[in-house]
Amino acid sequence: MRVLIMTAVAPERDAVQRGLGHDSRFEFALAGVGLAAAAVNGAMVLAETAVPYDLVVIAGIAGGFPGQAEIGSLVVASEIIAADLGVELLDGFSSLDDLGFGSTRISVAADLAERLTAALTAAGLDARTAPVLTVATATGTAATAALLAERVPGAAAEAMEGFGIATAAALRGVPVIEIRAISNAVGPRDRDAWRIGDALKALEAASSVLAEVL
Numbered sequence: 001m002r003v004l005i006m007t008a009v010a011p012e013r014d015a016v017q018r019g020l021g022h023d024s025r026f027e028f029a030l031a032g033v034g035l036a037a038a039a040v041n042g043a044m045v046l047a048e049t050a051v052p053y054d055l056v057v058i059a060g061i062a063g064g065f066p067g068q069a070e071i072g073s074l075v076v077a078s079e080i081i082a083a084d085l086g087v088e089l090l091d092g093f094s095s096l097d098d099l100g101f102g103s104t105r106i107s108v109a110a111d112l113a114e115r116l117t118a119a120l121t122a123a124g125l126d127a128r129t130a131p132v133l134t135v136a137t138a139t140g141t142a143a144t145a146a147l148l149a150e151r152v153p154g155a156a157a158e159a160m161e162g163f164g165i166a167t168a169a170a171l172r173g174v175p176v177i178e179i180r181a182i183s184n185a186v187g188p189r190d191r192d193a194w195r196i197g198d199a200l201k202a203l204e205a206a207s208s209v210l211a212e213v214l
């Protein structure tokens with residue numbers, strides 16, 4: 001099995017690498033921060049490979065929706081959703097799906113996602129399977145957090161790359177999963193409250209479980 005792991009930035013990649021250990025099944029590429037960089041870099045890596053990948057794993061830190069995923073916990077995506085891709089209306093929001101311009105939702109390798117969450121839980125980690133949002137603008141207010149939670153019931157995490165990488169993978173027919181470790185709460189921006197170190201430790205622990213599950 002040949003697996004491509006994509007993270008936004010190097011500290012996330014390093015955490016995953018520490019967890020996986022030396023394992024020739026896994027290759028790494030940086031996506032960059034944000035949906036556009038992630039889509040382009042994902043598409044390039046997947047197009048340039050001589051031997052096709054069997055799986056793309058999107059991994060990194062994320063904001064967690066209060067009451068759904070606390071800091072230091074893990075979210076394995078049940079679906080990857082571009083939550084702000086659409087048009088703002090005077091009385092709400094219409095997604096690309098509503099407008100008939102495509103889809104804002106990408107399916108994951110659901111069986112693998114469920115097995116991974118079960119294995120993470122069995123290993124004593126706080127993990128759940130739930131929708132993971134991709135946003136162009138990281139949420140910075142309670143009002144936006146509430147809007148997103150209402151738009152996608154059950155959403156547990158938001159990050160900025162998943163939908164871009166998953167779109168590239170879907171175009172090549174490569175299955176995808178997304179694993180996020182929660183570094184901060186989705187809501188009023190308070191950078192001092194981010195617990196990046198805790199999230200990277202959780203990501204490392206999750207990666208060692210991932211190596212066993214695959």
Ligand SMILES: O=C(O)c1cccc(C(=O)CC[C@H]2O[C@@H](n3cnc4c(=O)[nH]cnc43)[C@H](O)[C@@H]2O)c1
Pocket residue numbers: 008009011012032033034060061062063064135137138139158159160161183184185186196
């Ligand atoms: O400063 C560091 O040491 C450091 C280490 C690892 C990662 C970072 C980042 O800033 C990564 C940015 C990345 O994180 C995702 N993220 C995290 N929290 C949120 C959020 O509340 N809303 C949206 N995205 C979030 C996102 O995918 C960014 O690409 C720094």
